[in-house]
Amino acid sequence: MSDPVISVRNLQVEFVTRRATLRAIDGVSFDIAKGEVLGVVGESGAGKSVTGAAIIGLIEPPGRISGGEILLNGRRIDNLPPEEMRKIRGRKVAMIFQDPLTSLNPLFRVGEQLVETIRTHLPMNERQARDRAIELLTEVGIPAPEKRIDGYPHEFSGGMRQRVVIALALCAEPDFIVADEPTTALDVSVQAQIISLIKKLGRERGMAVMLVTHDMGVIAETADRVAVMYAGRVAEIGPVRDVVQRPMHPYAKGLMGAIPTLEAATDRLVQIPGSMPRLSSIPRGCAFNPRCGEAFARCFVDQPVPLPVAGRHVACHLYETVETVR
Amino acid sequence: MNQNVPPPPTTGAPAGRLARAWDSDLAYSFRTSPVAVFAAVLALVMVMSAIAAPLIAPYDPFDPASLDLMDGFTRPMQPNEISGKVFWLGSDGQGRDIFSAILYGSRVSLLVGAASVIFSLVLGVGLGLVAGYVGGRTEALIMRVADIQLSFPAILVALLVFGVARGLIPPAAQEQATLWVLVVAIGLSNWAQYARTVRGSTLVEKNKVYVDAARLIGLKAMPVMLRHVLPNVMGPVLVIATINLALAIIEEATLSFLGVGMPPTQPSLGTLIRFGQQFLFSGEWWILFFPALALVLLALAINLLGDWLRDALNPKLR
Amino acid sequence: MSPRPYVEVTDLRKVFDVSKPWLNRVIERSPKQFLKAVDGVSFDIKKGETFALVGESGSGKSTVAKMVVGLLGVSGGEVTIDNISMTDPAQRAQRAKLRRKMQMIFQDPYASLNPRWRVDRIIAEPIRAFNVVEGEANIVARVGELLTLVGLHPDDGRKFPHEFSGGQRQRVAIARALASNADFIVCDEPTSALDVSVQAQILNLMRDLQEKFGLTYLFISHNLAVVRHMATRIGVMYLGRLVEVSEAKEMFSHPRHPYTRMLLDAVPDLAMSGRARIPVAGEIPNPINPPSGCTFHPRCPLVNERCRAENPLPINGVACHAVVEGRTLLMPVPA
Numbered sequence: 015m016s017d018p019v020i021s022v023r024n025l026q027v028e029f030v031t032r033r034a035t036l037r038a039i040d041g042v043s044f045d046i047a048k049g050e051v052l053g054v055v056g057e058s059g060a061g062k063s064v065t066g067a068a069i070i071g072l073i074e075p076p077g078r079i080s081g082g083e084i085l086l087n088g089r090r091i092d093n094l095p096p097e098e099m100r101k102i103r104g105r106k107v108a109m110i111f112q113d114p115l116t117s118l119n120p121l122f123r124v125g126e127q128l129v130e131t132i133r134t135h136l137p138m139n140e141r142q143a144r145d146r147a148i149e150l151l152t153e154v155g156i157p158a159p160e161k162r163i164d165g166y167p168h169e170f171s172g173g174m175r176q177r178v179v180i181a182l183a184l185c186a187e188p189d190f191i192v193a194d195e196p197t198t199a200l201d202v203s204v205q206a207q208i209i210s211l212i213k214k215l216g217r218e219r220g221m222a223v224m225l226v227t228h229d230m231g232v233i234a235e236t237a238d239r240v241a242v243m244y245a246g247r248v249a250e251i252g253p254v255r256d257v258v259q260r261p262m263h264p265y266a267k268g269l270m271g272a273i274p275t276l277e278a279a280t281d282r283l284v285q286i287p288g289s290m291p292r293l294s295s296i297p298r299g300c301a302f303n304p305r306c307g308e309a310f311a312r313c314f315v316d317q318p319v320p321l322p323v324a325g326r327h328v329a330c331h332l333y334e335t336v337e338t339v340r
Numbered sequence: 341m342n343q344n345v346p347p348p349p350t351t352g353a354p355a356g357r358l359a360r361a362w363d364s365d366l367a368y369s370f371r372t373s374p375v376a377v378f379a380a381v382l383a384l385v386m387v388m389s390a391i392a393a394p395l396i397a398p399y400d401p402f403d404p405a406s407l408d409l410m411d412g413f414t415r416p417m418q419p420n421e422i423s424g425k426v427f428w429l430g431s432d433g434q435g436r437d438i439f440s441a442i443l444y445g446s447r448v449s450l451l452v453g454a455a456s457v458i459f460s461l462v463l464g465v466g467l468g469l470v471a472g473y474v475g476g477r478t479e480a481l482i483m484r485v486a487d488i489q490l491s492f493p494a495i496l497v498a499l500l501v502f503g504v505a506r507g508l509i510p511p512a513a514q515e516q517a518t519l520w521v522l523v524v525a526i527g528l529s530n531w532a533q534y535a536r537t538v539r540g541s542t543l544v545e546k547n548k549v550y551v552d553a554a555r556l557i558g559l560k561a562m563p564v565m566l567r568h569v570l571p572n573v574m575g576p577v578l579v580i581a582t583i584n585l586a587l588a589i590i591e592e593a594t595l596s597f598l599g600v601g602m603p604p605t606q607p608s609l610g611t612l613i614r615f616g617q618q619f620l621f622s623g624e625w626w627i628l629f630f631p632a633l634a635l636v637l638l639a640l641a642i643n644l645l646g647d648w649l650r651d652a653l654n655p656k657l658r
Numbered sequence: 659m660s661p662r663p664y665v666e667v668t669d670l671r672k673v674f675d676v677s678k679p680w681l682n683r684v685i686e687r688s689p690k691q692f693l694k695a696v697d698g699v700s701f702d703i704k705k706g707e708t709f710a711l712v713g714e715s716g717s718g719k720s721t722v723a724k725m726v727v728g729l730l731g732v733s734g735g736e737v738t739i740d741n742i743s744m745t746d747p748a749q750r751a752q753r754a755k756l757r758r759k760m761q762m763i764f765q766d767p768y769a770s771l772n773p774r775w776r777v778d779r780i781i782a783e784p785i786r787a788f789n790v791v792e793g794e795a796n797i798v799a800r801v802g803e804l805l806t807l808v809g810l811h812p813d814d815g816r817k818f819p820h821e822f823s824g825g826q827r828q829r830v831a832i833a834r835a836l837a838s839n840a841d842f843i844v845c846d847e848p849t850s851a852l853d854v855s856v857q858a859q860i861l862n863l864m865r866d867l868q869e870k871f872g873l874t875y876l877f878i879s880h881n882l883a884v885v886r887h888m889a890t891r892i893g894v895m896y897l898g899r900l901v902e903v904s905e906a907k908e909m910f911s912h913p914r915h916p917y918t919r920m921l922l923d924a925v926p927d928l929a930m931s932g933r934a935r936i937p938v939a940g941e942i943p944n945p946i947n948p949p950s951g952c953t954f955h956p957r958c959p960l961v962n963e964r965c966r967a968e969n970p971l972p973i974n975g976v977a978c979h980a981v982v983e984g985r986t987l988l989m990p991v992p993a
Contacts, residue, residue, distance in 0.1 A: 057853035201714035203938045206924040231926025272858035274887040283858035289823045549764040550772045557784045558757045571774040
């Protein structure tokens with residue numbers, strides 16, 4: 015595959031509180047290629063949203079990137095001064111948030127917000143920018159965009175609003191988009207439409223997409239590859255079909271078994287005992303060890319790193335002794 | 341299956357309540373705010389010395405037998421030319437020690453302030469809680485009265501109440517009753533703010549499902565309000581109460597200054613200021629200056645504490 | 659004759675007045691506006707079964723739940739539980755006894771526990787209110803028993819709700835619901851605020867408790883997969899109306915109403931089976947101004963003139979003209 019659009023190397027993010035320095039992200043690495051959708055999945059506290067925020071430079075004090083690097087098209091962006099990062103944000107990288115209401119200014123017409131964003135990043139006059147805005151609205155599937163462009167955000171339904179937010183993110187034709195729980199606030203029937211829209215746009219425009227969500231179903235429908243995160247670390251990362259259907263990391267296995275599905279009506283769901291540790295009390299060794307049924311001595315001492323196993327990377331001591339097949 | 345025992349919180353056993361309180365976010369915010377610590381120390385010193393006035397005051401300013409006209413108008417820190425007595429903060433025309441008068445005066449001021457705050461708090465919180473919880477016409481009625489109340493200057497309301505009370509209470513009992521009339525007057529002029537705040541928070545809390553859960557077990561409105569809603573709306577009320585304590589003390593001083601407050605036999609800081617201002621232009625500045633300074637410091641300390649408490653309890657500023 | 663169902667809901671209605679304030683109406687000359695949140699809903703629940711109501715936002719499923727337990731007054735229709743009417747003012751005294759047997763578990767475990775109360779006091783509240791057991795020592799013992807039952811430690815009772823995770827709080831809420839020995843529990847989206855691994859714990863716990871105590875559940879959810887796991891029978895709601903009621907197995911293998919079909923197709927395909935699916939179209943209309951006739955008609959692939967004009971009544975558990983007339987959906991051939 016060609017060079018990755020975005021490349022995260024051993025990323026560490028810390029939050030300094032008066033009691034302790036909490037490590038929210040601890041050594042996360044992944045690449046996303048052109049036209050690829052990487053799903054980042056995990057439960058609350060896994061650090062998936064923080065990872066997204068770190069990439070587009072939105073970590074605010076008391077948080078800070080304390081290690082590793084982030085490369086966009088081969089250029090380091092994690093250490094840029096805020097002013098330069100702001101130029102890249104919107105132009106090269108964009109973000110779609112969970113709640114479409116908060117990402118649109120309720121006082122301005124949708125068209126005004128689109129035109130303003132387009133003209134901030136591209137050399138266009140008012141007329142051209144407006145035409146471009148209408149094109150974008152058409153592309154994200156808003157019916158009668160010539161009319162709707164003069165509407166206010168509150169005149170749009172939840173799903174249509176999220177489409178507008180997506181159009182807003184596309185304004186400057188970014189290379190990379192972070193979508194943070196883009197469908198969580200939406201109804202099931204609308205969610206399906208937004209998922210297929212994001213997928214289609216990523217393909218057609220050759221963007222790299224990082225899709226952050228807690229919903230494995232959304233990942234299965236949208237992503238090419240998936241990273242399962244746990245307590246600020248990547249537990250397993252690989253092609254979506256492999257990870258979703260034949261997960262290897264005990265946490266990923268438990269997670270997949272815990273999801274009720276339409277297909278198999280089982281009497282009991284697999285349950286992972288306990289819950290995600292708080293940042294202030296992440297266990298030594300493998301962070302998953304207190305909840306893991308297969309933990310052995312080493313898991314309580316050494317922190318596992320993702321190693322290639324069966325076409326994917328798994329951070330688990332269980333697989334280190336096994337000879338890698340492929 | 342025993343995984344469900346949650347990991348122990350940062351501190352171990354429930355023992356060491358004090359240690360936990362010291363470690364709480366509120367205590368931390370206090371410790372790291374020099375202004376708050378300064379204000380607390382100042383307020384504490386003033387309140388303690390007011391309470392202990394009979395013990396620490398060098399003179400008894402209300403014992404006519406000990407007053408000597410010869411001691412009149414003694415300058416601060418200078419011995420009286422005739423008697424040779426030294427008054428730290430000077431003396432007034434009747435030879436009364438200003439320092440002692442301030443100690444006794446702040447006692448009265450604090451008493452009136454605190455009592456009126458409690459009065460308006462109970463009234464305002466009660467009405468606000470009922471308005472928010474019951475809603476409908478009851479709410480409309482209570483809140484319109486509060487609106488009307490708030491559109492009058494507080495001092496005007498207090499004057500009005502004071503005037504009415506004067507008319508109702510027999511003259512013989514008036515001097516005795518003045519303090520409580522003041523408490524009611526100031527309290528009545530301040531309840532609306534509590535009512536508004538509490539009504540707002542009650543509307544929020546009422547819609548949280550723990551209230552539904554309480555209703556589901558058949559609890560009547562009164563126990564739900566008192567046991568469930570009330571404890572959850574008191575945070576902002578404490579902030580208002582602190583700031584209002586300073587306001588109430590100033591309001592009392594204003595009323596006393598206007599001559600409708602505490603009588604000269606039981607002077608508050610405001611009464612002292614009223615006496616003092618007569619001498620301002622004849623050179624005896626200390627008779628006004630020190631009581632006024634005491635009032636300002638007291639109000640300032642309480643206000644600073646209130647400000648800190650408001651910020652510390654506001655999750656947005658943390 | 660089969661015994662009377664434990665819970666009977668007949669033609670339940672709820673209308674909310676969503677008008678602007680009186681003064682605004684006068685100035686703007688706008689009429690009063692009403693929202694039919696629940697419009698003629700009927701179903702029954704047998705003892706020991708789980709009846710699920712599914713629907714998207716605005717379907718009125720939570721409003722039904724609140725009316726069933728009596729947290730919200732009804733605008734019309736009747737709710738009968740264990741032969742006692744929840745809606746008839748004459749049966750107020752009997753209803754007080756019913757309260758004890760009927761509890762609710764709420765969606766948001768962060769809002770359903772009073773943040774200023776310790777957990778043991780929260781769980782003891784219904785015990786005291788209904789005098790389930792007498793004497794302080796017995797109450798303490800009972801609270802400890804309940805905590806153990808839901809998988810917590812008796813010592814956890816000394817803690818405040820904020821010291822627990824979301825899943826643990828939901829366990830506390832379940833313990834509270836069981837405290838008065840309730841046998842009918844209304845669960846309003848009990849796991850939608852929880853992470854999946856925790857959701858599995860709570861769902862398993864709820865099933866275990868149902869088995870142990872023979873509980874009857876009314877289970878409200880928007881998540882079809884969760885419903886499939888929990889329910890015996892399912893009612894699908896759309897814009898305040900019940901469009902289909904079926905046995906759970908039946909509904910998932912043979913959905914009858916076009917909306918049920920659409921909902922099923924909207925669920926992400928986790929097994930990646932590549933099952934044939936019809937893409938979802940349109941969004942839920944504004945419930946203040948619902949479409950004429952069958953409210954689903956603007957999104958329905960089987961729509962005809964009759965659907966636009968006439969509201970279909972439930973026949974055999976399905977309210978759909980197309981089903982009655984035998985118009986069927988042409989399925990795309992699986993790739």
